[in-house]
Amino acid sequence: MTTQAQGLHTHVLDTLGLALTAGEYPPGSVLRTDELAQRFEVSRTVIREVVRVLESMHLVESRRRVGVTVRPTAQWNVYDPRVIRWRLAGSDRPRQLRSLTVLRSAVEPVAAGLAATHATPEQCRELTEEALGMVATSRGGQLEAYLVHDIAFHRVVLNASGNEMFARLGDVVAEVLAGRTHHQVMFEDPDPAAVTLHVQVAEAVRERDAARAEELTREIATGALRELDVLAP
Amino acid sequence: MTTQAQGLHTHVLDTLGLALTAGEYPPGSVLRTDELAQRFEVSRTVIREVVRVLESMHLVESRRRVGVTVRPTAQWNVYDPRVIRWRLAGSDRPRQLRSLTVLRSAVEPVAAGLAATHATPEQCRELTEEALGMVATSRGGQLEAYLVHDIAFHRVVLNASGNEMFARLGDVVAEVLAGRTHHQVMFEDPDPAAVTLHVQVAEAVRERDAARAEELTREIATGALRELDVLAP
DNA sequence: GTGACATAAAAGTCATACTTTTCGGTGCCG
């Protein structure tokens, strides 16, 4: 499950990142590179590179003569897919999932509207295909297969919006969907209403009906939000 | 203007990042760490750390026996404020500014609506204060002072939404506003209508009128978008 | 108490040596 031994750097980064986002080191606490090097039994070189990356995520701040201090949560770079994954694996998953879903509910409808006017025929085809894939896998506990189509569907919508910022949220959405499937924040089978809505969105986009695509996507989003209320208190 | 000599790492990172986002090295081209070390006259250590950070932004990918290859634009981590700043300083600023503004137009109205129900009295106060500050500095070419209030205003709204993901967009919005001011993608004085709208948003939030706050913010956003149409073809 | 100064702790930088992965070619065999 977790990334495995494809480089010391990756391993240490993942471990430390997970620990940090899990709140194992409260904000303000300081780490020292030598100490970390010892703990992980790697050279300072590796630790320094990891710290630099962590620093670029605003998880920590490294200052001379003081060490690597953990930053307050409010400063994390929460749009970095890795940070999302780490936090989704941690303890405050519910809150995390909620704020991400609220973001989706703001962005995806607009993106769907834009997609209706910008999608290429190829993208329309893909969209329909993934929606049908969702239908096909929506029963009988094929959650993993369903997830693949679900992710692909939303990715296509975001890409088809023609807006780069929306497109790049594909990874974020993917993490959210994967997270809620893998952490049992979901019913046994997907909500049939949601599945239908996806098919209809594909339809609306194909027919260039921006308003309808937007509205339908809004319904998907509010549905997801409602589902969260039930499953993640 | 550009970050200056506060560490070799920072300097090299900024320079390389700027060059990359400017498209100086087309996607697919490869850099070698030794070469970079020579070019910048720094040790491999520094270059490696820079590359790791660049890699964490998905600007490049480092592979053994092949080198550091530049990734296609579609994979950049465009939510990293540094990437935004670099790109805003580069050549395709118009397109960049547009996609960011579209994002804002999707997110900020929703955030404002949430802010109306979640804002603390203190935040309401700050909001009014910043709005008034905008009014006070909206005439006579005080663009810099105006910018400060503008940024602060939007930051408070995003924070007051109570949603972490929205809150973290504060930096992004700040980069956008700063970018469009500093790169002359703006009229001499801010649009008076926009200034008024900000005051009204503060009002709406203070009066807990979510729908109105959302609608007014939507108007600000569409106004900004229209302004872009005029100034950045 | 306040300010200048010395001290040392920690990150930052550098040079170098060594390890590991993997691309690309070479040649053998089918």
Added chain:
DNA sequence: CGGCACCGAAAAGTATGACTTTTATGTCAC
């Protein structure tokens, strides 16, 4: 002629130790 296995070298990855720079903090004189 084509495919497969093997080999070598190129580049990143890792480790280590020495040295530099910044800076928090304690000390001492005033």
